Amino acid sequence: MAGSADFFLIAATPLEDVIATLYSIGINIEEDPIGRTEAHGPISSVYIREPDKNLIEIRKNRR
Numbered sequence: 001m002a003g004s005a006d007f008f009l010i011a012a013t014p015l016e017d018v019i020a021t022l023y024s025i026g027i028n029i030e031e032d033p034i035g036r037t038e039a040h041g042p043i044s045s046v047y048i049r050e051p052d053k054n055l056i057e058i059r060k061n062r063r
Contacts, residue, residue: 003053008045015044015060022048030055035062 011018015033022029030047037043042062050056 003049003055005054006057007054008057008059011058011060013060015046015058018058018060019046022046 019029019033027048030049033044033046035042035044040061043059044062045057045059048056048058
């Protein structure tokens with residue numbers, strides 16, 4: 001079913017660069033960078049939707 005999957009990608013580059021690239025190619029960000037702590041430490045994430053409306057989280061460790 002469209003929009004029923006969620007997954008994440010881990011960025012190797014700074015999240016600010018990822019955001020700039022997404023905007024430059026016309027991809028809208030669903031939610032501004034969010035900071036939180038997970039099992040491997042602090043992370044920041046942004047969320048986008050792919051063409052089938054599935055949610056993609058792009059995260060970067062803040063260590």
